[in-house]
Amino acid sequence: MLFSPSGLTECFREWEDLEKDYQKIQDTHRLYKQKLEEVAKLQAGCSGAIARQRNKLKDLDSSLEECKENSSPEDVDAVAKIRDSITEREAAFSEMETFLPKKNGLYLTLVLGNVNVTLLNKQSKFAYKDEYEKFKLILTVILFVFSFTCRFLFSSRALDALFNFLLVWYYCTLTIRESILISNGSRIKGWWVFHHYVSTFLSGVMLTWPEGALYQMFRNQFLTYCLYQIPAVLLPERLFVPTPRAGRATQHGPDCGGFPVLDVERSHLPPSILVLRSVLAAVQQHHTVQDVPASSV
The missing domain is CATH 1.10.287 (Helix Hairpins)
Known part of the structure; x- marks a missing residue:
């Protein structure tokens, strides 16, 4: 008192x-x-x-x-x-x-400018990675429920626009956070970030697509794709990491079960699958546009 x-x-x-x-x-x-x-x-x-x-x-x-x-x-x-x-x-x-300030890459420079994003100790790096995982987990649940609602419960263009805006914001935020992790020593592969760029593009197309027969033809395919894609790709890695092997550090150390804590790739999914799914979705969208008669546009 x-x-x-x-x-x-x-x-x-x-x-x-x-x-x-x-x-x-x-x-x-x-x-x-x-x-x-x-x-x-x-x-x-x-x-x-x-x-x-x-x-x-x-x-x-x-x-x-x-x-x-x-x-x-x-x-x-x-x-x-x-x-x-x-x-x-x-x-x-x-x-x-990884513990010294350095120039940001092109993407971070365009988004944040020349701001030092290097964290100066391991505790701060692990804490930032943990926040990144919590962010993914919370938004994954929200997006999954949102996509299920749009796909099976309500068919509203305004609700679709809100969902797609949330997707665009989410994937853009992920790419920024992952770029900061890379600056702090995370060995994130290029295919992982590229997958999020493709997903941002697809979400942006759906957000700006005007209402019409063409939009309705692709809408359900995109929502089904999201229902499968979001949980498989964006759930935190720690939900899939096996029990740490002997001689490895715990979740608070540099490795967890042979998986570096600062890395974010899905160890249970090969990179070719993730990138291929996103590229196929983009190609499918392209063919859908080509196959629609001019009278229905």
Whole structure:
């Protein structure tokens, strides 16, 4: 329970205590800003040192390749060991850079601008991934119920438009979040993000498609596709991850059952299936447009 001064003397004493606390807060905040500046300098210095050593290692690797032809067998073995170490060092640099600020990719630059999206510790990275999974789970349930309602219970163009707008927003948000995960070290494959781009395109077409016979012909096919696609692709991976194997970290560590926590691909579905389904849906839409008589448009 908070202390509430009842008399003037107690009020003066409380003010004096608050003044002391305020001075401590100022000192702490001043130290905090100083540490932030030091961190920024360390980040810039580390990034610069990595870039310089990368360039030198690249030049050294080229020189070793040129000198290898006229070398003795002992020198060839030494060169091979050095080149293996160069490869290992490159992997180490990539791991270091997941904790250093870096330029955003084209997509994030277009959407967010040149904002630093690098999270500086593993706990923050795992927390962001966990929020990503919760976001997917909640929206997956909402979208599944929404698509079932549109497909079997109500046939309303306004309800369809609301559903398709939610799909467009959802898939666009997913691509942004996944791009941030990639910037923080998640090994998300290109096909996984491409699948969401295709889904965004399909949802956008359905959203802007005017009411008519052509729209009604494709509507039910699209909703059926969504009923199958959404749960299979967008449910969180942790619902499918097996029990962690011996020697692996738990859900809070870097791996869960052999599946890296920061990655998001479905381990139980091959990439070709996901991309093929989306591409086939787009092709099916194209043929549907071509097969409709002009009088029905």
